[in-house]
Amino acid sequence: MPDRPEIVCICGSVRFVDEMRAAHRDLTLAGAIVVGPGGADEVLTEEQRAALAALHLRKIDLADRVLVVNPGGYVGESTRREIAYARATGTPVAFTVPG
Template sequence: MPDRPEIVCICGSTRFVDEMRAANRDLTFAGVIVVAPGEADAVITTGQKAALDVLHLRKIDLADRVLVVNPGGYVGESTSREIAYARAAGKPISFTDPV
């Protein structure tokens, strides 16, 4: 038995916030520690977006694996960057939908 639960970082477009919340819930109830993108209630600035993008890469660093939430196979520019970062770090990556 592991010393701690698995840590999964959720990645995906913010347009899929409901799907990411569902994945977070399902993983959490399965005993997984989930790190996910931050959410904002309002439009964010370019500077805030850049800071959040860097923060999300640190979340990938913490994770044992990455789950990409990609309904319909959609993977945008930011998510593609995160996937490349995770691959370079040797993190296993899975997708909710075929790419």
């Protein structure tokens, strides 16, 4: 038995916020520690967006695995970068809709 619960980092387009919340809930109820994209209800500056993107990569560094929330198989540019980063660092990647 592990010393701590599995850590899962959720990735995906902000257009799927409801689906990411559902995945977060399901993973948490299954006993995982879940980290995901930082959310903001207001419009962000490019500097803020870049800072949040860099922070999300650090969350991937903490994770045991990444779950990509991709309804309809959609994966945007930012999410593709996160997937490439996770794979380059050896973090396993899974998708809610297999590709």
